[in-house]
Ligand SMILES: Nc1ncnc2c1ncn2[C@@H]1O[C@H](COP(=O)(O)OP(=O)(O)OP(=O)(O)O)[C@@H](O)[C@H]1O
């Protein structure tokens with residue numbers, strides 16, 4: 001018989017680990033020493049404890065692992081509220097169903113539901129004893145195994161049986177999202193590439209299209225591996241070729257695999273030649289519509305297509321807005337960006353007129369995304385709130401809940417380089433791969449959750 005648990009015995013984090021988790025909870029919940037691991041590192045994530053209800057050797061966490069539980073111990077003086085978002089990041093990134101969070105004085109159990117977590121149980125350290133049956137019912141080894149075997153018998157009732165659901169949903173459900181503002185430097189490209197990585201990490205198959213002649217997205221996703229134009233391997237196969245040919249250059253041939261995010265995404269590169277080719281493309285009858293047709297051909301290969309656009313009202317911006325289903329308008333919310341919203345609205349109106357002629361429904365505006373926002377506390381508390389309210393009432397466009405703040409990590413991950421011999425080659429990675437637990441990575445994760453909800457793909 002195990003001795004009862006007394007919260008006052010835990011005076012620091014390591015006593016919470018040893019006295020509450022190792023000596024009490026794990027054995028009470030039926031986890032023998034061979035079924036749990038302490039200090040588990042998965043990529044850049046470090047878990048205090050990982051316990052398996054079903055023994056999996058070797059354990060694979062990026063696959064569906066609903067029978068694993070993570071337990072995080074904190075110092076008794078720590079407020080658990082401050083650790084929920086980290087736990088959420090762990091459960092979602094590693095696809096774990098349950099997470100226990102405790103500082104000895106309080107015990108909480110969170111359950112993952114698709115892209116968010118919910119509090120499933122909470123009690124004080126003193127009550128752990130009396131609530132043990134309830135805790136066992138949720139995360140006890142036997143109970144989890146039992147639920148899993150029922151799910152195997154009746155797969156249709158399984159919560160975690162997502163692959164089948166999403167397989168059926170996947171048919172014809174590829175969604176196209178353009179990221180556009182006619183004002184330059186507001187964070188469009190930064191949004192496209194990091195949102196792409198965040199969506200990919202949620203299991204979505206992502207294609208990015210760079211419709212900007214600056215080719216910043218192409219660069220940011222690590223496709224520009226040459227440091228001399230003589231070795232430019234993009235000039236002969238990029239978005240221009242897709243738009244210029246009715247019968248050749250399908251997306252499947254032009255899209256390149258990018259490892260700037262893990263898992264990988266695919267990118268149709270842009271190129272500086274788009275500038276000189278704009279006039280020629282403008283004269284082609286089909287150049288405005290060909291992208292719709294070519295994307296239709298890959299609708300089963302991707303879940304989401306993100307289109308990066310130039311800060312302009314040019315042909316490429318038009319093609320992006322004609323092709324897309326949804327629109328996100330990143331904005332630093334400063335006066336010029338705000339005034340530019342009038343142009344954006346007029347542009348959308350004229351594009352919607354064109355869409356009507358081709359029997360395409362109007363663009364669905366997901367909203368303005370506050371981006372590159374100063375983290376200055378006073379600004380965030382007063383000015384930011386004020387600006388957001390004013391913008392939605394003045395321009396009649398909804399402002400999204402997610403906010404992308406100005407963060408050094410974002411610039412750093414984009415500037416990463418690789419040294420090969422004496423050559424320096426750009427080796428950018430997404431902020432989610434650069435620093436998965438950074439605030440910036442979490443902001444993009446929240447953005448991805450909001451986008452998935454708004455486009456009905458969650
Ligand atoms: N949230 C952020 N925090 C820090 N730096 C940022 C942030 N967003 C963007 N930047 C930086 O600001 C610059 C402009 O950003 P970005 O290229 O994403 O804007 P853009 O709207 O795509 O510009 P353009 O209109 O020229 O295509 C880049 O150097 C980028 O690294």
Ligand SMILES: [Mg+2]
Nearest residue numbers: 188189212216
């Ligand atoms: Mg850009």
